[in-house]
Amino acid sequence: MAHFIKNELTALGAEIELRDLGKQEGTDVDLPPIVLGRYGSDPKKRKILVYGHYDVQPALVEDGWDTEPFKLIQKDGKLIGRGSTDDKGPVMGWINCIQAHQKAGIEFPVNLVICFEGMEEYGSDGLDDLIRTEKDKFFKGVDATCICDNYWLGTSHPVLTYGIRGCSYYAVTVSGPSADLHSGIFGGMVSEPLIDLTHVFSKLVSPKGKILIPGVMDMVVPLTPEEEELYDDIKYSMDDLYAATGSKTNLFDTEKESLMARWRYPTVSFHGVEGAFSAPGAKTVIPAKVSGKFSIRTVPNITPRKLDDCVTEYINKVWEELGSKNKLEIKLLHDGMWWLSSPNHWNFEAAKKATKAVWKVDPDMTREGGSIPVTLTFEEELKKNVLLLPMGRGDDGAHSINEKLDLINYINGIKTLSAYLHYAAVEPMA
Numbered sequence: 001m002a003h004f005i006k007n008e009l010t011a012l013g014a015e016i017e018l019r020d021l022g023k024q025e026g027t028d029v030d031l032p033p034i035v036l037g038r039y040g041s042d043p044k045k046r047k048i049l050v051y052g053h054y055d056v057q058p059a060l061v062e063d064g065w066d067t068e069p070f071k072l073i074q075k076d077g078k079l080i081g082r083g084s085t086d087d088k089g090p091v092m093g094w095i096n097c098i099q100a101h102q103k104a105g106i107e108f109p110v111n112l113v114i115c116f117e118g119m120e121e122y123g124s125d126g127l128d129d130l131i132r133t134e135k136d137k138f139f140k141g142v143d144a145t146c147i148c149d150n151y152w153l154g155t156s157h158p159v160l161t162y163g164i165r166g167c168s169y170y171a172v173t174v175s176g177p178s179a180d181l182h183s184g185i186f187g188g189m190v191s192e193p194l195i196d197l198t199h200v201f202s203k204l205v206s207p208k209g210k211i212l213i214p215g216v217m218d219m220v221v222p223l224t225p226e227e228e229e230l231y232d233d234i235k236y237s238m239d240d241l242y243a244a245t246g247s248k249t250n251l252f253d254t255e256k257e258s259l260m261a262r263w264r265y266p267t268v269s270f271h272g273v274e275g276a277f278s279a280p281g282a283k284t285v286i287p288a289k290v291s292g293k294f295s296i297r298t299v300p301n302i303t304p305r306k307l308d309d310c311v312t313e314y315i316n317k318v319w320e321e322l323g324s325k326n327k328l329e330i331k332l333l334h335d336g337m338w339w340l341s342s343p344n345h346w347n348f349e350a351a352k353k354a355t356k357a358v359w360k361v362d363p364d365m366t367r368e369g370g371s372i373p374v375t376l377t378f379e380e381e382l383k384k385n386v387l388l389l390p391m392g393r394g395d396d397g398a399h400s401i402n403e404k405l406d407l408i409n410y411i412n413g414i415k416t417l418s419a420y421l422h423y424a425a426v427e428p429m430a
Ligand SMILES: C[C@H](N)C(=O)N[C@@H](Cc1c[nH]cn1)C(=O)O
Pocket: 086, 087, 120, 121, 122, 123, 149, 150, 167, 169, 336, 369, 370, 371, 372, 373, 398
């Protein structure tokens, strides 16, 4: 993907370099390179930094896809395939902006600074360091940043986003016997790692979503009446949630509570268990070692290190109380910070005008429940405003099966990104 993007952009006249990041920590695996680029160097024009990622979540046909996930298809007005909305589609969108200007013979309105990474879905390994090293070199003089890597809330109304949650991802490993055992022979005679792990997991969060880890909720900033009011005007209905999840499995009955749970409160999610029997059939095995993966989406003012302390201390206490002779290990796999800004900035004004020009409606101002670890780093290091300008819809199935991007969102998305650059070129900075 990095080489593909480099070739596409180079053919359009951009100056591109692939920045090597070395090995992934603790492994012998090469990190995917960061694509850094520049398109235009007119000192009279503003410098706009655009960020996206070319890595994607894993996908297998066996997960339930109707088509081969890594072969993009176009059907019924949708582009279907892994990465269509998250985030290969939007990355292509930026490239298409340049192409469209060239084909139409329209001068490009800004100097574009490009940063496309390949580790976003694993906590943006290596990118924070690169931004810190390059803030006064490659990123020098950037006037504002635009990230196209999240989604509308629903399916019909465009949004601009001024906040995201962070994500701390943990693995809890329980190990005991030196190899998997026959459950008929040894069941009842030994402590089973998967039973212990299930016990620990059951103590982290209630089925209604209440976080049971002491100290986590204490770090959450209290809701003010002013903030609560902001939820009243958001165009989102429970039907949007039912449609996007294909179910009525909602934890809350109102839009406001549901959005607050997604935007301003932390959540614990369980992702899977490595080492457990998961194939079809009925294998009578006692797995010898299991790793349960869970993550906590974080919000203001949760700090990752304090969260790690709360998680570790609590799980160790639960483990001690259990009195198992198995071994337990807790590991943080990766983390990324939450980000909360204000949409009162010329960068957002430019995006509002662009959205109105293309979609003929004013965008809603939203926060995002997902995470883009590098957002805060760009804002803090470059000291310039960051805007999240999404292309896809809330029902695109990002991270799920049959991920799609509606063709109209792709085409109008390219127009919106282009129009944004034109407005960003001239919007008063005051
Ligand atoms: C919102 C963005 N497109 C996204 O999907 N981000 C991922 C990033 C992440 C963080 N930890 C692991 N992956 C997400 O929110 O899950």
